[in-house]
Amino acid sequence: MQILKLLIKNSFRHKLRTSLTVLGITIAILAFGLLRTVVSAWYAGVEASSASRLVTRNSISLIFFLPLSYKEKIRQIPGIKNLSYAYWFGGIYISEKNFIPNFAVDAKTVFEMFPEFVLPEDQKNAFLRDRKACVAGEKVAEKYGWKIGDTITLKGTIFPGNWEFVLRGVYRGAYKGTDETQFFFHWDYLNETLKKTDPNRADNVGWYTVNVTSPGLAADVAAAIDNTFKNSLAETITETEKAFQLGFVSMTEAIIIAVRIVSFVVIVIIMAVMANTMAMTARERIGEYAVMKTLGFGGWYIAGLIFGESFFIASMGCALGILATFPAAMAFGDAMSTYFPVFNVQRQTIYMDIAATFIVGFVAGVFPAWRAVKLRIADGLRRIG
Amino acid sequence: MEIKEPIVKIENLYKTYRRGSQILTVLQDINLDIADGEFMALMGPSGSGKTTLLNLIAGIDTADSGIIEVGGIDITNLSETELAHWRSANVGFIFQFYNLIPVLTAFENVELPLTLTSLSKKERKEHARMALQIVNLADRMDHYPSQLSGGQQQRVAIARAFVTDPALLVADEPTGDLDRVSAREILDLMERLVHELGKTIIMVTHDPRAAEMAHIIRHLDKGVLNANTEAPH
Ligand SMILES: Nc1ncnc2c1ncn2[C@@H]1O[C@H](COP(=O)(O)OP(=O)(O)OP(=O)(O)O)[C@@H](O)[C@H]1O
Ligand SMILES: [Mg+2]
Numbered sequence: 101m102q103i104l105k106l107l108i109k110n111s112f113r114h115k116l117r118t119s120l121t122v123l124g125i126t127i128a129i130l131a132f133g134l135l136r137t138v139v140s141a142w143y144a145g146v147e148a149s150s151a152s153r154l155v156t157r158n159s160i161s162l163i164f165f166l167p168l169s170y171k172e173k174i175r176q177i178p179g180i181k182n183l184s185y186a187y188w189f190g191g192i193y194i195s196e197k198n199f200i201p202n203f204a205v206d207a208k209t210v211f212e213m214f215p216e217f218v219l220p221e222d223q224k225n226a227f228l229r230d231r232k233a234c235v236a237g238e239k240v241a242e243k244y245g246w247k248i249g250d251t252i253t254l255k256g257t258i259f260p261g262n263w264e265f266v267l268r269g270v271y272r273g274a275y276k277g278t279d280e281t282q283f284f285f286h287w288d289y290l291n292e293t294l295k296k297t298d299p300n301r302a303d304n305v306g307w308y309t310v311n312v313t314s315p316g317l318a319a320d321v322a323a324a325i326d327n328t329f330k331n332s333l334a335e336t337i338t339e340t341e342k343a344f345q346l347g348f349v350s351m352t353e354a355i356i357i358a359v360r361i362v363s364f365v366v367i368v369i370i371m372a373v374m375a376n377t378m379a380m381t382a383r384e385r386i387g388e389y390a391v392m393k394t395l396g397f398g399g400w401y402i403a404g405l406i407f408g409e410s411f412f413i414a415s416m417g418c419a420l421g422i423l424a425t426f427p428a429a430m431a432f433g434d435a436m437s438t439y440f441p442v443f444n445v446q447r448q449t450i451y452m453d454i455a456a457t458f459i460v461g462f463v464a465g466v467f468p469a470w471r472a473v474k475l476r477i478a479d480g481l482r483r484i485g
Numbered sequence: 486m487e488i489k490e491p492i493v494k495i496e497n498l499y500k501t502y503r504r505g506s507q508i509l510t511v512l513q514d515i516n517l518d519i520a521d522g523e524f525m526a527l528m529g530p531s532g533s534g535k536t537t538l539l540n541l542i543a544g545i546d547t548a549d550s551g552i553i554e555v556g557g558i559d560i561t562n563l564s565e566t567e568l569a570h571w572r573s574a575n576v577g578f579i580f581q582f583y584n585l586i587p588v589l590t591a592f593e594n595v596e597l598p599l600t601l602t603s604l605s606k607k608e609r610k611e612h613a614r615m616a617l618q619i620v621n622l623a624d625r626m627d628h629y630p631s632q633l634s635g636g637q638q639q640r641v642a643i644a645r646a647f648v649t650d651p652a653l654l655v656a657d658e659p660t661g662d663l664d665r666v667s668a669r670e671i672l673d674l675m676e677r678l679v680h681e682l683g684k685t686i687i688m689v690t691h692d693p694r695a696a697e698m699a700h701i702i703r704h705l706d707k708g709v710l711n712a713n714t715e716a717p718h
Binding site for chain 1: 537540543545546566569570572573574578580584586587588589593597598600601645
């Protein structure tokens, strides 16, 4: 008859109490896992960004554009492998609820610049041939039931009017963290239309993306680009894609800090619940612990029983919580795909779940175990009578 | 009559409890020899210190001063860990409320103290089964304490007490919670342990009928052991 058997039998002594505690831990781990996933989803764009890509934008603000004429000047700067440019179009698909990030891009260079967007060769060619063509990520295409060849109309907000595009390709992400919700079309199409309707706004781009020949050159190249346009009409800021993305994210950092804090508060609360369960349990068994000590079992044996039970209950909750996290994250990610294009439970989150469980199990066990070690047998036995 | 070597030898034993500033003397200058193979009853009014004395002899409480020799070892000098080890090999305990572990079966309860010995798993099972046979509960091995009557639970507790084969058994009001018939069975069983297995038993009791089963009766009154050794009639 081993300690393990006694420990497991003890754990199921109060089935209701144990079940409720396990349920509490399951929910806590689930909540913790989802909140941590929200945090990592928030930074997914930053994580997915490349270290060798630089973004050049107008130094005043992102909403100001840069002239197309910068293209050739930038291209001449040493250390640049290739260059692409884009424009935030801000079109609405049917209703404002349907948020799709849509960009006017340089069709010839976009897929070379962003190899994480994987498009079959024939679709790429079809996209290049057709001026009114567009490409969408698999997630959006699936969500709205778009098929290749469908006509998709976006209502322009920055560029008024109804804009019609023909879907020529559906891209997939090369990595788990790749955003599959974007929508691209030809910058040329936008520019030609603007030349006719609003010539002042023609021949501009939102930002340039350049690829440096090696990540080590990023800082030098960025400085060189910005120097080139110093004292010109539109000065530039060039930074790595990561910093560029982080700039977006940092605007909402307060929310993320709050989410982070809440995720830890959840763990602290369950720690209190679990500690209460273990304290009650151990208090009820003081007499039994005294009997076991009488028989010659040492204080550490009893402490082992208590810690074992604490870890056992916490682990059951943890295991169920982790199992529940994956389907829950999938459902949450689907429902929230507009806000979180990438919503994956990261391995690190699972490690944190396990670490949190270990801490909860330990903290809950430490006080009752200490009391059991200190317990004087004669006092413990008197409690029974 | 042969002279038996005393298994328990107590000299000038004192025990006090402190309650705030108040000092309560619970045992006062106790001197007591108990011969090997003796069945001794310890009687006295409530609060006279019977349980305290029993706990001291069994090494689960510590004295203020004096000597307690059990089987030739002065246990007042042992550390807590040494005492735990000593108890597991030398004393068996029988309590008023049986104190079985409720989640373990009768068999597992009896096997429990054997896990502290160097016996193999097979030997442990053998010993536990044998002990349950002696208390006549072989057919109840797989029952949980809640499925047994008070008398049966106490018999399991007795099996647990002697399964490690200690020379000394201490019992604190072992029949205090039982009806007359069950109490009788328990006393007969203890008597058999003394006669057939040569155990020494110290039993605290309030019940004169229980005391009659013993070879000697000693009285404790306000922490003082009465001088006269009374043999039951
Ligand atoms: N931990 C303690 N702290 C203070 N006083 C104690 C403690 N334990 C016992 N006492 C006191 O010591 C005295 C003797 O107690 P003990 O339990 O030995 O008596 P007893 O003879 O076994 O009584 P009973 O027949 O009721 O079981 C009592 O007055 C009791 O109140
Ligand atoms: Mg008592």
